[in-house]
Amino acid sequence: MITAKALVLAVTILSAALAIGLGTIGPGLGQGIAISRAVEGIARQPEAADNIRMTMLIGIAIIESLTIYAFVIALVLIFANPLLGRV
Amino acid sequence: MEELGPVVVAELYGWRITTTVVMSTLLTGFLTFVSFLSTRHLQDIPGRLQNTLETVVELLEGLVEDNMGEKGKDYFPFIGTLFLYILLSNWMGAIPGLRSPTSDINVTVALAVIVLLASHVYGLSKKGLAHFKHYLEPMPIFLPLNLMEEVTKPLSLAFRLFGNVTGEHIVVAVLGLIVPLLVPVPMSLFGLFTGLIQALVFTMLAMVYITQATEEE
Numbered sequence: 001m002i003t004a005k006a007l008v009l010a011v012t013i014l015s016a017a018l019a020i021g022l023g024t025i026g027p028g029l030g031q032g033i034a035i036s037r038a039v040e041g042i043a044r045q046p047e048a049a050d051n052i053r054m055t056m057l058i059g060i061a062i063i064e065s066l067t068i069y070a071f072v073i074a075l076v077l078i079f080a081n082p083l084l085g086r087v
Numbered sequence: 088m089e090e091l092g093p094v095v096v097a098e099l100y101g102w103r104i105t106t107t108v109v110m111s112t113l114l115t116g117f118l119t120f121v122s123f124l125s126t127r128h129l130q131d132i133p134g135r136l137q138n139t140l141e142t143v144v145e146l147l148e149g150l151v152e153d154n155m156g157e158k159g160k161d162y163f164p165f166i167g168t169l170f171l172y173i174l175l176s177n178w179m180g181a182i183p184g185l186r187s188p189t190s191d192i193n194v195t196v197a198l199a200v201i202v203l204l205a206s207h208v209y210g211l212s213k214k215g216l217a218h219f220k221h222y223l224e225p226m227p228i229f230l231p232l233n234l235m236e237e238v239t240k241p242l243s244l245a246f247r248l249f250g251n252v253t254g255e256h257i258v259v260a261v262l263g264l265i266v267p268l269l270v271p272v273p274m275s276l277f278g279l280f281t282g283l284i285q286a287l288v289f290t291m292l293a294m295v296y297i298t299q300a301t302e303e304e
Contacts, residue, residue, distance in 0.1 A: 061288040065243060068250030075253065 004087040012081055016074040023070025030063045093191045107191040114176055114188060143171075154294045162297055165205060170290040173198070173248070177282030180256055181275055187252050195249040199241035202293045210300030218300065244292060251285045 038056040042049045076082070093105035125136040133141060147167045151159040159166075173189060180187035188194045210218035222233045255278040262271040 057284055058288055058291055061247075061284050065247035065250070068247055068254065069243075071254055072246050072250045075250075 005084065008081075008083055008087050012077050012083065016077040019070045019074045019077070020067075023073075024067050027063050027067045030066075031060050034059055034063065093193070105191075106186055107188050107194060110179065110186050111176070111188040111194065113185075114172065114179060118171060118175065147171075150290075151294065154291065155298055158301075159294070162209065162294070166290055166294060166297075169198070169202070169293060170286055173289055174283060174286035177252055177286055178279060180252065180282075181279060187256070189248055190252045190256055192245065192249045195245040196241070198248070198289070199244040202244065202296060203237070203241045205293075206296040206300040209297055213301045221299075240296065244289060248285055248289055251281055255281055 034056060038052050041052045045052075093107040095103045095105050096109065097104040121136075122140070125140040130137065144167070147170060148160075148163060150170075151163045151166050155162065176188040176194075178187075179185045180190060189198075207218070222230055224233075255274075259271045259274050259278060262274055
């Protein structure tokens with residue numbers, strides 16, 4: 001017999017894992033594209049390397065925040081589950 | 088695994104003193120103390136401490152000027168303080184026994200709200216009531232979107248910083264649980280790097296928001 005609480009817990013864990021797993025796909029692809037373009041740019045114009053590297057790092061950090069949102073959702077689900085109090 | 092989030096260590100007249108408050112006070116005290124020590128006797132030929140601080144200030148000044156131009160000098164004290172506080176509090180977590188104040192979401196939300204308020208105050212003091220005109224641009228129909236941006240800007244700033252710092256700590260803690268010896272060290276070093284980048288991103292975005300609020304058409 002599965003209790004309601006056990007069901008909520010199971011779904012919570014699964015959704016936390018899914019949030020991280022799915023949430024990393026898009027930003028991963030995006031960062032890959034950004035880095036490849038930056039490397040192309042540096043190879044073409046090595047004298048602009050510092051500038052490009054800086055812009056790339058900032059851009060990557062901003063893309064990364066998308067994953068971080070998913071991560072925060074997962075953290076909330078695991079450590080501060082708002083749904084457990086309802087059952 | 089150490090507890091996630093702030094821990095209440097004392098209660099003072101109904102105020103709960105958490106580890107975040109202690110660490111944050113420690114950091115502020117440290118920054119104030121070092122600044123006081125190094126500027127007490129300013130010399131033409133700087134000593135070791137004064138030289139270090141001068142290098143840091145010059146680097147930050149260069150960063151602000153690169154992004155905001157000559158008029159960025161007015162905002163340098165604010166931006167510089169923000170950067171130093173975030174950078175050192177990110178790095179604090181690497182020292183055993185200390186915790187990063189920025190791994191508490193209350194701190195990062197507070198910092199983001201400070202940035203939001205500062206951009207409005209600077210905009211108002213620069214342009215007067217015309218500052219609020221940017222809500223109606225490019226067309227009045229964009230008003231709801233522009234108002235929504237006021238919420239999403241600080242939210243994304245706060246979550247980005249909090250998530251990065253906390254995520255780094257969790258990764259190091261989990262690695263330490265599995266292999267306590269040497270293996271977490273490279274991850275910890277990587278944490279120093281991301282701490283720097285995140286401090287840079289936070290101040291960079293703060294500069295962008297302030298520039299947006301103060302620029303003249």
